Amino acid sequence: MLDWLDAFLISGFFGVLQIIGLGLLVHLQMGLSRVANFGVAGFWGLGLYVFGVLYIKVDWPFGDPFQFLICAFLATVASGLAGLLVAWLIADLDVDGALVGTLGFATVVLILATTQTELTGGATGLGGMRFPYDLGPAKTNEFVWVLITTVLVGAILLYVRWVHRSPYGRLLIAVGTNEPLARSLGKSTTRAKLTLFATTSALMGLLGAMQGVMFRFLNPATITINITLAALAGLILGGITRVWGAVVGVLFTVGLFDIVIQFYAPLPQEWFTQAIPVAREAVFGAALVLVLLFRPKGLLGEMKRPQLMRRIHDFN
Amino acid sequence: MTSTEHGRSEIRIRGAKKSFSGRVVVDVDDLVLGDAAVEGLLGPNGAGKTTLMRMIMHSIPLDEGTVTLHKADGSTITLSELPAHQMMSHGVVKSTQVISDFDQLTILDSMLLAVAGSRHESPLRWSAEKELAAEYEDEIRHYLDYFGFTDPNAIAGSAGEKKLLDIVRCLLLKPEVLLLDEPTAGLPEDVTQNVMSVIRDLGEQGTSVVIVEHDLDVIWQLCDEVTFMAEGRVLMKSDPETIRGDSTVVEKYLGAGHG
Numbered sequence: 080m081l082d083w084l085d086a087f088l089i090s091g092f093f094g095v096l097q098i099i100g101l102g103l104l105v106h107l108q109m110g111l112s113r114v115a116n117f118g119v120a121g122f123w124g125l126g127l128y129v130f131g132v133l134y135i136k137v138d139w140p141f142g143d144p145f146q147f148l149i150c151a152f153l154a155t156v157a158s159g160l161a162g163l164l165v166a167w168l169i170a171d172l173d174v175d176g177a178l179v180g181t182l183g184f185a186t187v188v189l190i191l192a193t194t195q196t197e198l199t200g201g202a203t204g205l206g207g208m209r210f211p212y213d214l215g216p217a218k219t220n221e222f223v224w225v226l227i228t229t230v231l232v233g234a235i236l237l238y239v240r241w242v243h244r245s246p247y248g249r250l251l252i253a254v255g256t257n258e259p260l261a262r263s264l265g266k267s268t269t270r271a272k273l274t275l276f277a278t279t280s281a282l283m284g285l286l287g288a289m290q291g292v293m294f295r296f297l298n299p300a301t302i303t304i305n306i307t308l309a310a311l312a313g314l315i316l317g318g319i320t321r322v323w324g325a326v327v328g329v330l331f332t333v334g335l336f337d338i339v340i341q342f343y344a345p346l347p348q349e350w351f352t353q354a355i356p357v358a359r360e361a362v363f364g365a366a367l368v369l370v371l372l373f374r375p376k377g378l379l380g381e382m383k384r385p386q387l388m389r390r391i392h393d394f395n
Numbered sequence: 396m397t398s399t400e401h402g403r404s405e406i407r408i409r410g411a412k413k414s415f416s417g418r419v420v421v422d423v424d425d426l427v428l429g430d431a432a433v434e435g436l437l438g439p440n441g442a443g444k445t446t447l448m449r450m451i452m453h454s455i456p457l458d459e460g461t462v463t464l465h466k467a468d469g470s471t472i473t474l475s476e477l478p479a480h481q482m483m484s485h486g487v488v489k490s491t492q493v494i495s496d497f498d499q500l501t502i503l504d505s506m507l508l509a510v511a512g513s514r515h516e517s518p519l520r521w522s523a524e525k526e527l528a529a530e531y532e533d534e535i536r537h538y539l540d541y542f543g544f545t546d547p548n549a550i551a552g553s554a555g556e557k558k559l560l561d562i563v564r565c566l567l568l569k570p571e572v573l574l575l576d577e578p579t580a581g582l583p584e585d586v587t588q589n590v591m592s593v594i595r596d597l598g599e600q601g602t603s604v605v606i607v608e609h610d611l612d613v614i615w616q617l618c619d620e621v622t623f624m625a626e627g628r629v630l631m632k633s634d635p636e637t638i639r640g641d642s643t644v645v646e647k648y649l650g651a652g653h654g
Contacts (some may be wrong), residue, residue, distance in 0.1 A: 246515040246523050249500065249508050256497045259454065263491070264509050264564060265483025271516075278518055320499070388501050388548045392528055394535065 081218050089221050091337045093228060093293050098333045100232040100286045100315075101310040102325025103239050104279040110319040111248060113255035115177040115273055118165065118312050119283065121185030122158045124302030126284025128192050128199060130154035131297040135207040136198065147211035151288040158284020159277045166276030170269045185307065192299040204298040209289050223294065228289050235282060240322050244391055251275060252384075305360075309333050312363045316370050318377030327378055332363050404466045404486060404571040405429030406451055408473070411460035413446055413627075421446050422629045423460075429572055429603030431620035433594060436607045437638065438624035439648050444607045447624070448574050452489045454479050466571065467601070474553045486571030490578055492607070496557045503547040506535045509564040531567075537562045539624050542589060553582045562590060572603045579613055591617055611649075615639070623648070 101119050108116045133150040161184070169180040199205055205345050210220040242248040249266065253261040254268045261268050291297065310325070317328025323329065336359045370377060406428045413421040421443040428434055428451075436444045449455040451462050453475060462475040464485055472485050482488070497505060511533045515523045531561055539547050542559055551557045558581055565573060575594070579587040587610075594617055598604050608614050614621060614635065620637040623631040625647050631638060 135429065231506045241521070242518075244524055245520070246507065246511040246527055247518050247520070249504055249511070250516045252499050252504075253497050253508055256499050259479075260491070260495050260497065261508075262478075263454070263483070263489060264454065265480055266508075266516075267480050267513075274518055355598040358478060382499050383546045384499055384504065385501050385550065388503055391524065392503060392548075394503050394528075394532075394539065 080361055081216075081222055084218065084222065085342065086218050086221070088338065088342055089218065089225055090293070093221075093225050094337055095329060095334045096225065096228050096232050097286055097290060097311055098306070099308045099326055099329045100228075100235050101306070102314040102329050103235050104282055104350075105234070105310050105314055106319060106322075106325050107239060107242060107251065107279050110314070110324065111242070111255055112272060112275055112323070113174075113284055113390040114166070114276070115168070115174045116181045116184035117178045117304075117307060117311075118181030118183070118380055120302050120306040121181070121188040122162055122283040123287040123290075123306060124185070124188045124192065125161055126158040126287025127291050127302060128188070128287075128297060129157040129284070130288035131205060131208055131291045132198055134291070135205060135297075136153070144211035145210065147292065151285060152286040153230040154291075155281045155285040158287065159281030159382060162276040162278075162280020162283075163273055165280070166273045170272050182304075185302075185304065187297060192297070192302060199299075200297055202299060204296055205280075206296045208295040210292055210295075224289075224293050226294060231289065236322070236326065242336075243387065244274040308360075308363065309395040312367050314377075316361055316366055316377055318381075320381030321377065321379040324377055324379050331378070332366065336362070401430060402467055403429060403432070403601055404464060405464060405588055405603055406445070406487070406538070406572055406605075407463045408451070409461050409463075411447070411450060411462060412458045412502065413443075413455060417604055419627050421450060423447065423627075423629055426622065426629050426632070428605045428622070431618070432598030432602075433604045433606065433618050433620075434498075435614040435618035435621040435635070436605060436624065437611075437614060437621050437644075437648065441626075442624040445576055446627075448489060448576055448605075448607060449493075450475075451574065452479060452482055453477060464468075464572065468490055481570055486569075487574070488565045488568045488570035488572070490561045490565050490576055492576035493563075494554050494557045494581075496551055496560065501548050501550050501551070501627075502539075502544050502560055503535070504558075505551070505560055505564055506538070506547075506567060507531070509555055509567040510534070534567065538566065541593075542586065555583065555586070558582060559586060559590070562593075562633035566593065570597075570602055572605070573597065575604065575606045579608065579610055587613070634641040 101123060105116055105119060131152045133153055134146060139146045165181060165184050169177040172180060183264050193202055206338050210224060214220055216221055250266060250271055253266065254271050313329030313332045314325045316332060318324035340355065408423050408426045411421060411423045412419065438444050446455060450457050451474060456477050461473060464472045464474050464487060474482065474487065507527055511527055515527045542563060551560045562578055579590055582590065594604050605652060618635055620635065621635050623630055623638055623644050629642060631641060
């Protein structure tokens with residue numbers, strides 16, 4: 080049925096979706112409330128590993144889809160709680176402190192995933208996850224999973240769009256632009272940061288669980304800083320303060336490399352194993368430097384609050 | 396619980412001290428602010444007026460002493476033990492001396508931010524924006540018209556506009572005690588008159604207003620009582636006429652020949 084579709088293209092598209100989802104969530108953290116997060120891979124990886132370990136190691140009295148739903152829910156909760164804890168630790172730190180703190184958290188998750196061999200399979204990894212349905216060939220199951228993930232990322236996009244149009248989003252912008260002034264208006268800026276980190280980290284964990292199902296294998300090599308860098312590079316390139324920034328930026332970076340160049344560029348086959356992955360990181364870095372030099376607000380430019388307020392209110 | 400004599404909330408400062416690098420900036424033994432409807436805080440530069448205001452709001456922690464709020468209903472709250480963001484929930488609100496705004500937010504945004512409560516600011520309350528705008532539309536329109544904000548969807552540009560927006564945010568919070576730090580600095584004459592008129596009305600309606608202001612005309616016209624500070628201490632507290640005529644005040648602040 081899906082003979083026309085390359086299996087690698089499906090996973091490439093899934094990867095793009097994941098990074099867009101993460102980029103959208105980082106946009107709420109860094110673009111609106113300006114809380115730095117260099118530990119995206121940690122929250123995402125925690126979700127992936129909590130889901131995988133619970134799914135594989137626990138002898139559940141029921142099968143799928145309930146097994147998936149319970150494990151994915153617990154993975155989401157675990158990442159949300161981790162987000163709450165990390166936010167509590169970094170809430171009063173400056174940008175540098177928050178960057179180091181979140182990076183430290185991601186490193187802890189990576190080390191635990193690698194060293195807790197009995198639980199996680201360590202560096203050799205751990206298999207045994209399944210799709211919560213069986214529609215026949217693996218490619219069909221994967222394709223349907225990509226569709227489900229598209230719906231999830233679409234929902235995250237709609238949520239981010241709503242946040243921009245809500246008092247909650249206004250509070251996040253206020254926290255990001257002038258925290259002492261927000262406090263003087265009675266806003267508990269610490270609570271706002273904790274709530275934000277808990278919800279966005281929870282959704283990062285859910286995306287991690289989605290990753291676990293797609294690849295049915297836990298591997299610490301997937302939860303490295305590359306995930307964080309891809310989400311950040313895409314977001315900054317697209318426009319860190321814009322709703323569509325992550326979508327545009329990730330399509331221009333990860334999408335361009337992992338889909339267009341991987342599948343459609345007429346390049347020698349041997350380049351794809353060595354040269355292209357290295358070039359990918361180098362080009363992401365170069366693109367980031369160029370954007371920050373010549374268009375620091377990203378391709379979509381800065382937040383257009385006056386236009387948005389004109390559209391949603393009639394106070395003229 | 397006994398209510399305050401005048402039926403307004405007042406702030407009592409006892410034994411409050413603050414030093415920076417060993418230099419005492421504020422040393423207030425016993426001071427009540429808010430026992431008159433509109434009260435001025437006067438003194439030369441470095442007298443400690445702004446620091447005292449910040450100590451009241453707990454944006455600067457006290458080295459010693461206490462600041463308590465005695466509400467009109469008789470209840471007492473120790474402000475110097477509260478985090479800064481809880482002052483507003485007890486009706487104590489302050490405008491900023493240094494011009495301060497939210498870079499990305501429009502004038503309307505700023506007003507909606509001020510009136511929004513935590514129930515509106517939930518991360519999952521879908522219709523909150525419409526509810527909020529509908530609930531406060533009349534009030535926001537009133538201030539937009541009264542202070543002549545021509546485009547509420549613009550980001551405040553000039554220093555005067557930002558200063559005015561700061562005052563409007565404070566007014567929207569419906570304070571019981573309003574501390575204004577140089578509220579008319581940089582404002583055009585007609586807007587200054589509007590601000591003074593609003594302050595007078597607030598005082599008459601039961602809010603205790605405390606003003607730090609270098610424009611003496613504002614102090615003489617508005618205030619029912621004036622506290623004079625110098626070198627971190629309260630030297631005198633009396634009605635404006637007495638303050639104007641006092642030799643110490645004239646010598647330390649007003650200068651000879653001041654009418």
